Structure formats: C-alpha cells, structure tokens
Amino acid sequence: MKKLTDTSNSNNFFTMVYDIVAKIPPGRVTSYGQIAALLDEPRAARTVGWAMHSIPDGIELPWHRVINAQGKITFNKHGQGASLQRALLESEGIVFNLKGRVDMSKYQWQPQEG
DNA sequence: ACGGTGACGAGAT
DNA sequence: TATCTCGCCACCG
Numbered sequence: 001m002k003k004l005t006d007t008s009n010s011n012n013f014f015t016m017v018y019d020i021v022a023k024i025p026p027g028r029v030t031s032y033g034q035i036a037a038l039l040d041e042p043r044a045a046r047t048v049g050w051a052m053h054s055i056p057d058g059i060e061l062p063w064h065r066v067i068n069a070q071g072k073i074t075f076n077k078h079g080q081g082a083s084l085q086r087a088l089l090e091s092e093g094i095v096f097n098l099k100g101r102v103d104m105s106k107y108q109w110q111p112q113e114g
Numbered sequence: 115a116c117g118g119t120g121a122c123g124a125g126a127t
Numbered sequence: 128t129a130t131c132t133c134g135c136c137a138c139c140g
Contacts, residue, residue, distance in 0.1 A: 013137055032122050036136090043135045045122040050137075053121050068122060075121045085121090099128095 013039070017051040024065040027092045028109040029102060031069040038111065049074075064088040065109070071101040 020035050032052070033045040041047075052066055052075075064085040068074050073082045086096060094102055 036122085041136075043123090044137070046120060046135060047122090047137045049121045050119080051121095054138090063121090066121080070123085073121085077121090081121080 013044070013047060014051040014054065017048050018055065018059065018061055021052070021061045021063060021066060023111075024062050024109050026062070026065075027094060027107070029065050029067050029071075029089065029094065029104070029107045030109040031067060031104070033069050034108070035066065045069075067102070069104070071104040071107075073100070 016039055017035055020038055021030075024030055031045075032048040033042065035048045036042055036044040039048075048066075052063055055061060055063055067085075073085050075081045075085050077084075086100075089102070090096065094107055096102055
C-alpha cells in the first residue's frame, strides 16, 4: 500500500473523493459518509476514509475538514495527527466541545451553499 | 480472480 | 453515553 490511485485518472473513486474534498470551504467540515453519499454510494464511507488516508504527496487538499459522522476526529498518525487536524480546524474558527467533538449540525458543509 | 484491509457508520448492549 | 459488533466497498498484490 504505497502508491495508490493515479490522480490523473479522474474516473477513479479516490480522485472523485479528492475533487469533492477540494470544494469544502474553510470553517466547514464534512463526514466520510457524506462524501460517499455525494458520489452516490452512501455505503462506501470506509473507502472514502481509505482514500483520505492515501492522499498522494504533491497534491494539496483541505483534508482536515473531513471528520467522522459523530463530529469526531479519527485521524491517528503515530499516536498524533488528531491534534494537528484539530488545530487546523480551530484556526478556521471551528469550536470543539468538552468531548473533543464539533457540532455537525452547525459546521457540516452544505454542498448547495457553493 | 480472490481475499485482506481501512482516517466509516449505524444499531445493539 | 461509551463500547462493541458487523456490514460496506474500492484498491492492491
């Protein structure tokens, strides 16, 4: 699991995920399941998560704006990662509650907005 | 072609 | 509410 999707192939599921992530505006978040739903495959949340885990070096995406449906960060890199993602989100104005979660009803991205 | 795998999700306990 | 269990699906060797 080193190299993954060839981003030049826009037909790949991974690339489609990246295209959506790239559209998430600052101060907003979305869930893996929502992205899957936008791709017309609501049961492929895990695949979306894998796509995020496999973002190729070289391309820039607001990957930190993708969290799980519970409003919680699941990204875990070397025991860290979550702290980095949280810091990035907080820098955009997103507030975490005492449980370390965000209010999805308040921050979840609404595609129709833009 | 087949099976293992993963930054998930929803329901049950 | 916190955990645990099981189903899902695309990508890779």
